[in-house]
Amino acid sequence: MTFSAADLLIPVPSGSLTIPHLESPDSPRLSLILPTYNEGENIQKIIMVLCQLLDTVIYQDYELIVVDDDSPDYTWKLALELLPDYPQLRVMRRTQEKGLSTAVLRGWQVGTGELLGVIDADLQHPPDVLLKLLESMNSGIDLAVASRHVEGGGVSEWNLWRRFLSRGAQMLGLLILPEVITRLDDPLSGYFIVRRSAIAEIAMSPIGYKILIEVTARGRIEQIAELGYVFEERQAGASKVTWKQYLEYLQHLFKLRFSLP
Numbered sequence: 327m328t329f330s331a332a333d334l335l336i337p338v339p340s341g342s343l344t345i346p347h348l349e350s351p352d353s354p355r356l357s358l359i360l361p362t363y364n365e366g367e368n369i370q371k372i373i374m375v376l377c378q379l380l381d382t383v384i385y386q387d388y389e390l391i392v393v394d395d396d397s398p399d400y401t402w403k404l405a406l407e408l409l410p411d412y413p414q415l416r417v418m419r420r421t422q423e424k425g426l427s428t429a430v431l432r433g434w435q436v437g438t439g440e441l442l443g444v445i446d447a448d449l450q451h452p453p454d455v456l457l458k459l460l461e462s463m464n465s466g467i468d469l470a471v472a473s474r475h476v477e478g479g480g481v482s483e484w485n486l487w488r489r490f491l492s493r494g495a496q497m498l499g500l501l502i503l504p505e506v507i508t509r510l511d512d513p514l515s516g517y518f519i520v521r522r523s524a525i526a527e528i529a530m531s532p533i534g535y536k537i538l539i540e541v542t543a544r545g546r547i548e549q550i551a552e553l554g555y556v557f558e559e560r561q562a563g564a565s566k567v568t569w570k571q572y573l574e575y576l577q578h579l580f581k582l583r584f585s586l587p
C-alpha cells in the first residue's frame with residue numbers, strides 16, 4: 327500500500343487558537359514544535375539532533391511537530407521523508423494561515439504532550455539547552471525560558487545595530503506592557519517550554535513572532551525559570567526577519583495592552 331503526502335500530514339486545526347486540556351493519562355511528556363519556513367537545509371539535522379538528545383532523557387516519550395507554512399523549498403516534504411526514521415516526528419503543512427506564533431499554537435493544538443515547547447528549526451537555538459529546560463520543569467514551574475540575558479546567555483556575532491534593535495524592542499515592551507515584560511529577562515526569546523495546564527482553554531490571539539509574550543500575558547503563569555543560552559549564527563538557510571516583524575511586534579504589544587484586564 328502506498329501513502330500520499332496528504333495521508334501522512336497531520337490535519338491543520340481551524341477556528342480559535344485555544345489549546346485543549348490534556349486528554350489522556352498516556353500522553354507524552356513533551357510536544358515540541360519546530361515552526362519552519364524555508365528550512366530545507368536544516369530540517370534533517372535538527373530532527374536528528376533533537377531525537378538523539380531527547381531519547382537520552384525521555385526515550386520516545388515526546389513528539390516533534392514540524393509546522394511548515396507551505397515553504398517554497400518544500401521543507402514539509404523533506405520532513406515527511408524523515409518519518410520512517412523518526413517515529414516521534416509529525417508534520418503539518420499550512421496553506422491557509424501564516425506566521426510564526428500561530429504556527430506554534432496550531433502545533434500545540436494537535437500536540438498531546440503534558441509540556442508544550444518551541445525551538446527554532448535553524449539550529450540557532452542550541453539543542454542541548456532543551457535538557458536544562460526540561461529538567462527545570464520537573465520542579466513544578468509553569469514556564470522555562472532559554473534566555474540570552476541571564477548568566478551563561480548571549481548572542482554570538484550580532485552587530486551593534488541588531489543588538490540595538492533587540493534591546494530597543496525590549497524597552498518598547500517595557501513601556502507598553504510593563505507588567506508582562508518585566509517578568510522575564512528575555513521576553514523576546516522564542517525557545518521555551520510551558521506547562522499545558524497553564525495555557526489550556528485560554529483563547530490566544532498573537533500577531534507576528536513573539537509567542538512567549540502572548541503566553542506570559544494570557545497564560546496562568548506563576549513560576550518562571552530562565553536558563554542562559556547563546557543564540558548561534560545561522561549556518562544554512564536565510565533569516566525571515568524583516569521590518570514587518572518589528573511592526574507586528576508593536577501591533578501585538580498594543581493589542582495585548584487593550585485586551586488585558
Ligand SMILES: Nc1nc2c(ncn2[C@@H]2O[C@H](COP(=O)(O)OP(=O)(O)OP(=O)(O)O)[C@@H](O)[C@H]2O)c(=O)[nH]1
Pocket residue numbers: 360361362363364365393394395424425426429445446447448450560564565566567
Ligand atoms: N511556520 C512558520 N515558521 C516561520 C515563519 N517565520 C519564521 N519561521 C521559522 O521560525 C524560526 C525563527 O525564524 P528566523 O527567521 O530564523 O528568525 P530569528 O532566528 O529570530 O532571526 P535570525 O537570527 O535572523 O535567523 C525558524 O525556524 C523559521 O523557519 C512563518 O511565517 N511560519
Ligand SMILES: [Mg+2]
Pocket residue numbers: 446448450560565
Ligand atoms: Mg533564526
